Amino acid sequence: MSKRLWDISPPVHAGAPVFPGDTAYRQEWVASITPGCPVNVSAITMSPHVGAHADAPLHYDPQGAAIGMVDLSPYLGRCRVVHAIGCGPLVRLEHLAHAVDDLPPRVLVRTYERAPQAAFDNDLPAFDAALVEWLADRGVTLVGIDSSSVDPAASKELPSHQVLRRRHVRVLENLVLDDVPEGDYELIALPLKLIHADASPVRAVLRDL
Structure with missing residues (x-):
């Protein structure tokens, strides 16, 4: 019997919410199937932070690595989904x-009952920087959240991102964990090999162990 696969990526389309000021998804057709053309071909313009995505160190560190240069191992392997629904701003x-005994190297946190997919949440839940530090102390190499950022939307200091930078922890944002029970899974969320980019879209999935 095949293992169940959980798709934890939101749909990406022209109406997908983006961080205020970021580049929304736009698609145009540059070729269409006609008697003289055998294929459809589109051109896409978007921020790499649209939908489920992996931030690169370059996103919050001017000397940080671009996403195409980071080690892929944090994005693949055993992870734990933990529910903190309605926890507040942090x-x-x-x-x-209740769920931190024997943590695997990857931790994904569900904060929403239903992740917002129609509009950007200016009051998005984020991580307390001390929590990120605590997780890094216990060997966690990747954290994920179902909101658009691990820091509050209005933050200019980005304290949680700065802990990620200093502790070499990778991050996934904009996940959809609405229907995923707490527990341990296999995470598969590989970023594209974008050699100069500050982030990459991912098709994030969980597989039953």
Whole structure:
């Protein structure tokens, strides 16, 4: 019997929400199937932060690596989904305390009952920087969240991103964990090999162990 696959990526289309000021998804057709053309071909313009995505260190560190240059191993392997639904503006250790024994190297946090997919949430839930530090101390190499950022939308200091930078922890944002029970899974969320980009879209999935 095949293992169940959970698609935890939101749909990407022209109406997909983006961080205010970011480049929304746009697609145009540059070739269409006609008697003289055998294929459809489109051109896409978008921020690499649209939909489920992996931030590169370059996103929050001017000397950081672009996403096409980072090690892929954090994006593939055992992970834990932890629910902190309705936790408020910041996910803190007490919201995850019920599920942090014997943590695998990857932790994904569900904060929404239903992840917003129609409009950007200016009051998005984010990570307390102390929580990211605590997870890094316990060997976590990747964190993920179902909101658009691990820091509050209005933050200019980006304290959680700065912990990620300093502790060499990778991050996934804009996941959809609405229907995923708490527990351990295999994560598959490989970024594209975009050699100069500050992030990459991912098709993030979980597979039952």
